[in-house]
Amino acid sequence: MARELKILLVNGPNLNLLGSREPEIYGTATLEDLIAAASQAAVAAGFTLDAFQSNSASELVNKIHDARSKYSAIMINPGAFTHYAWSISDALTAFDGPVVEVHISNPQSRESWRHTSVVAPVAIGTIAGFGQQSYVLGVQAIVHYLEHN
Amino acid sequence: MARELKILLVNGPNLNLLGSREPEIYGTATLEDLIAAASQAAVAAGFTLDAFQSNSASELVNKIHDARSKYSAIMINPGAFTHYAWSISDALTAFDGPVVEVHISNPQSRESWRHTSVVAPVAIGTIAGFGQQSYVLGVQAIVHYLEHN
Amino acid sequence: MARELKILLVNGPNLNLLGSREPEIYGTATLEDLIAAASQAAVAAGFTLDAFQSNSASELVNKIHDARSKYSAIMINPGAFTHYAWSISDALTAFDGPVVEVHISNPQSRESWRHTSVVAPVAIGTIAGFGQQSYVLGVQAIVHYLEHN
Amino acid sequence: MARELKILLVNGPNLNLLGSREPEIYGTATLEDLIAAASQAAVAAGFTLDAFQSNSASELVNKIHDARSKYSAIMINPGAFTHYAWSISDALTAFDGPVVEVHISNPQSRESWRHTSVVAPVAIGTIAGFGQQSYVLGVQAIVHYLEHN
Amino acid sequence: MARELKILLVNGPNLNLLGSREPEIYGTATLEDLIAAASQAAVAAGFTLDAFQSNSASELVNKIHDARSKYSAIMINPGAFTHYAWSISDALTAFDGPVVEVHISNPQSRESWRHTSVVAPVAIGTIAGFGQQSYVLGVQAIVHYLEHN
Amino acid sequence: MARELKILLVNGPNLNLLGSREPEIYGTATLEDLIAAASQAAVAAGFTLDAFQSNSASELVNKIHDARSKYSAIMINPGAFTHYAWSISDALTAFDGPVVEVHISNPQSRESWRHTSVVAPVAIGTIAGFGQQSYVLGVQAIVHYLEHN
Amino acid sequence: MARELKILLVNGPNLNLLGSREPEIYGTATLEDLIAAASQAAVAAGFTLDAFQSNSASELVNKIHDARSKYSAIMINPGAFTHYAWSISDALTAFDGPVVEVHISNPQSRESWRHTSVVAPVAIGTIAGFGQQSYVLGVQAIVHYLEHN
Amino acid sequence: MARELKILLVNGPNLNLLGSREPEIYGTATLEDLIAAASQAAVAAGFTLDAFQSNSASELVNKIHDARSKYSAIMINPGAFTHYAWSISDALTAFDGPVVEVHISNPQSRESWRHTSVVAPVAIGTIAGFGQQSYVLGVQAIVHYLEHN
């Protein structure tokens, strides 16, 4: 099925500033760099990857709703929404494919309010701390999951 | 006053997916079914009911602001916003009519983060757990309240 | 079955004082008024309603035990027992029909010790805040539930 | 640099209702009154002040992103977002100028959920409780800060 | 009014065992001794005192209900009910006269679960730790209160 | 002394429903079965066993009071009272013989509110989780204790 | 022993303002009124009473140190120190006579930070809520205690 | 009234060391510098300002008591007393004019024990984080308040 070959990459608030915001934490790669790296990993496995970024929780929810039956998997970096946006968590629950949570830095090494994830319970797995490589590993995890489930 | 005869039904995030999302919790009725049932109950009592759904907290806030002096009451199912969207709670405080909170399932029987409601303190009452019928009962509660206050 | 047509209304401690105790919170309706309103709603739907009030948790537990196979549903306003009487919660678990929890005022708008309900997890739904009308809506919720389950 | 002479005033959800919502807490001044007072204070110091209000967290985030390198400072009254909108906190962290937090009333004298500020840690200072004058003092604090740093 | 001259002394669970239970905490005086002392203090002030003891919360609630308009004041030692029997707290709220809480020992010097009192918020005052004399002082406090209010 | 040969078995609220209530947790044995098994174990050791069940905390307290100097030991399954009925805990403290706490299921494997026991601190020991056999083991524990102390 | 006939009344911070500060909570009696009432009660029992007030914790500690072997008892209203001044608690521990804690209002009916007393654990008893009469009752409690211990 | 023209500036413990203690947090301005700046702001508005510093809570309480009917307003930097000195909070409650709380640094950005203020609830407003300018803004806030209330 055509759907099987598409991954949706969802990026949450402030990630559009990557490269210029707190580079000591988030590194110097821009969001475009991360998308390119993720896309390249997807293409290498025979998938295509569409990327979406928004600072709006409702736009993310709408996008996740739209992804139903269009995409085989969602890879999401919810940014600050990770920690309180239950509406996104509920939307991901309704998605009919695997969800993988990725983070550039390791939330557990930062402020305590970053230790809770409302997305983790609805994801098959989480990858955090590896910078741009978190996105590449996330794509590889999805590909492997889809090929074996 | 013409305003006395109109009820605004506000539905929060992900409720547009009703019927397809976790039917073991939320049942198989769609949002349209619920609106129809609520509307029918309103009409039976000589009221009209307008329905609004959004995945966006700000759109809900804006709609609640617009409802001032236009609607005699608001019935709201805040969905996941129930538990953290203080902006909606503040907006409802500013509404000049009764507010009734409704839920399809019983939040107190589910995950602990669903036990807190930031809407309850600004509502005259809450109805939870009766599926589609929560909406019908909510309309009846509003009608009775308006007729006796 | 004859049993299908009977509802038991259970009222907990201090509700016998309704009308004279803190009318700014509980209103001026007496318990008799509430029972009459609930009964009228039941009769209108072809049901009969028996009412029971006690200040004793054990009498409430015994009554709930006795209701097994005699009543099709229980509507309960547990009063102060809402918040700590686990023995009533256990008794309701053993009842073989739907349980609906009703409250005259909205416990979530009052002292924090009134925010916990040990009855909610064993009820199909909760109706709170509508004064006497909570009882009428509760009966209607039960009737609707029994007709559709 | 031209940029040095501009202040962005950001107002969060429900502040558009100022003057009509809970005047016993927020006073009778409208948002326009507050903006005018703040603007007058800015102009008196040789600055201009642009004001922005939204009920949407994402619009606030976008506005704060846009303010980078355009404004010398941000004065923000986050309203209900003060207490949970980490996405705004993250956006302010990325702003390249001083941030001052202002409140019309004193959150510490109100409900306990209003005691936490996710904005305070990224602001150079906070002014709360002085009604419209909080905005005037906030502008003066910014002006003084910019002149001495 | 005849009612003005009568005090009801209410004793909660296990107080019937006074004198034989943990005398190192509760002393060797029996409940009869305490009632006699309290009664003597009441009579000395021109009052009569009726005493009631029960191990049953509902009997205490019923007795408090019956006391309405019959007694001018209630002095209560709620025993273990002090710490969780909200039904008694609610009943006392409905009493139309002053309530004084007395304890033989000092709950704050004992196990931590004895530090909370659900009765204190509805009492005009509390006397704890003076053994039998707590009862005498309680009567004197009531007499003084009734004479000056 | 004749007293040495008698054990009082006290069963708390809802245990009269054993066999019909939640058999997946409590098993299919009735209370009569449990009493018979316990009695048989007692008789086998030369003791007699009297059983008492009540849904009323005050009846349990009264029974425990009456047991003083009549029974050599009390075996108690406090049911839901385990977790909040401090009046029973106080009554057991006043009993002049060993107390053993028994439970059919293991409270620590169930809801968190079942993890606290207000009886455990006044019991010489606790046996939980073995169904009907908990009662047999409890009797054997009492017999052994009385023979060696 | 001469010492047996003297009581020290210790009043903590802000009590010198009694009568003018928050009369809806503390009443209109001045500290002089309270001291006079307490002194009269002491004299009536053959005791003398010396009163001391200070806004300084160290002066209170010093006074309590000086009271050793000079006074037969201390009656203390620690005011705001009740809730955190462990140095006073330690000083009272070192006093060689009974300590009684008195309060004009009932701390348990007020803000939650007033619910903890660091003095209660070192006092034989506490009297709270009876206004000026708390002092009279406190003296009577001390007199009775000294006569019977 | 002459009183209307005087402001009392109260500085708490260790503020006498300003300029030499932790300059990276508190800056290099001395207390004299801050008083001069505040005084200049007061004089500019037609007020005089008296300053008082003490490391003693009781001296601060006494000074606040003395300020009653002498000063039109109090501006206080309670230093470490901010977080636990309830006696000062009570004294400020008894003051018959507006109270403004000022801080040189932002307590909410420092150790967690600095996040609680026992003064904030009795102040009309709080200004924190602007160094010496906090004092100037505080005076301006008072002046504006007195002119408009």
Place this chain on the structure above:
Amino acid sequence: MARELKILLVNGPNLNLLGSREPEIYGTATLEDLIAAASQAAVAAGFTLDAFQSNSASELVNKIHDARSKYSAIMINPGAFTHYAWSISDALTAFDGPVVEVHISNPQSRESWRHTSVVAPVAIGTIAGFGQQSYVLGVQAIVHYLEHN
């Protein structure tokens, strides 16, 4: 199957010191005494019992691993490991037979850190407080369980 007739008794850290360590809590019986008593109870029921003690969590884990398919049941007194050694809890989960937890004293009557058991949730039942007899009762509980399941 031969396996059906063997029970493994596992004793955790410091239990090798039984008889010499805190005899007022643990009694004077040595570990050898307890093993002998347990073994005798096992033999009486046609079982054999092997005993193992270690102060090392890993040795206990290894022993539990080895017990798989060799023993029909495990009786474990985890000692101080009861409260934090999740590795033992995980190992017991993997065991293919019933687990019974025993304690010589009653952890719930001791320091609060002894109130949590990480073993209880994976055990069919718990016996605590009966000294050496806890072991005998534990064997009897296992025997009964194996004969009836």
Place this chain on the structure above:
Amino acid sequence: MARELKILLVNGPNLNLLGSREPEIYGTATLEDLIAAASQAAVAAGFTLDAFQSNSASELVNKIHDARSKYSAIMINPGAFTHYAWSISDALTAFDGPVVEVHISNPQSRESWRHTSVVAPVAIGTIAGFGQQSYVLGVQAIVHYLEHN
């Protein structure tokens, strides 16, 4: 340097049972399968991988000590030690290369005691939830990290 080409894979308690223990959570792959998959990924990148498993925290600590200057990176699945073995956390801090934490299942979707990781703060990143593939992704993350740092 030869050291650059070696990865140490450390597996904590009970992981030797993989494949037979709770396969619904951990899957059916054995530890050997996981090691083989990880090793293959390492070899593919020009690295060798040594694997070590122990149920003993001290053996894991010793092995981590020994790895200093011998291995270029450590990949660790701490099993149940994740949540409390601070000694391992301290040992990893002393290791002179990157540490990656891997988990087969997602601890955040399981019991709450599994939500804390004492290893995460000392790891560069965490990969959880992907079964055997977590190990492959972990190796790839290490390889990428070593090549780019």
Place this chain on the structure above:
Amino acid sequence: MARELKILLVNGPNLNLLGSREPEIYGTATLEDLIAAASQAAVAAGFTLDAFQSNSASELVNKIHDARSKYSAIMINPGAFTHYAWSISDALTAFDGPVVEVHISNPQSRESWRHTSVVAPVAIGTIAGFGQQSYVLGVQAIVHYLEHN
């Protein structure tokens, strides 16, 4: 520098009662004994030691302020101030030499409110539990520190 040879010993509230207050906890040595022992240890190392005791936090703060540039080190037993007197903690932060905290008894073995120290974070080290010898060891620790830093 002469300053290098002087140590200031600061003793907090109630320590002037040493020897007569709770000797089972604090021993029979008087404060003079402790000062003599500490002084002797200082002299033996070529230092002099001045001792200061006060029940007043502000006097302690003032003394610590005065010690700046006069004493090479401070040894402090803050007594009850250990647990809440943040003003002393702040004062010690401003001292320009090492601070050592000493306690006669071990606060961690006593009431839970004695487990927190607001002084420990600003001290180079803490010595607790050795009675008079804590003071001697504290002096030796200071001497060693000054000689090696």
Place this chain on the structure above:
Amino acid sequence: MARELKILLVNGPNLNLLGSREPEIYGTATLEDLIAAASQAAVAAGFTLDAFQSNSASELVNKIHDARSKYSAIMINPGAFTHYAWSISDALTAFDGPVVEVHISNPQSRESWRHTSVVAPVAIGTIAGFGQQSYVLGVQAIVHYLEHN
């Protein structure tokens, strides 16, 4: 008795790495240096000192067991075990001589999980923060204790 002259120094996990691990916290002295310093202090007082280090809690427990009646005192630096190894705490309780707890750095100045000590309640005293000198002071404390008890 020969035993009187021997001290056992027990060092917990990771202390074998001293000098190379986090020297900014633990200093550059190696464990050998610390043992030498401690030993020298012991010898100077006529004692011998044996040192033992292990990363294994069970080896530490076993060593502590073996020390009974062989050593007159134990000085222990439990390292990371300080905070959770209740098995070591229990073992120390069974030791028949004084225990002194020493730490190189001050746990109360570091991460919050390092603030709890399960060893402190069973030690006569604690010395923390003085680096190598903590060990020397610990030996001196033991010597002094043994000479005076």
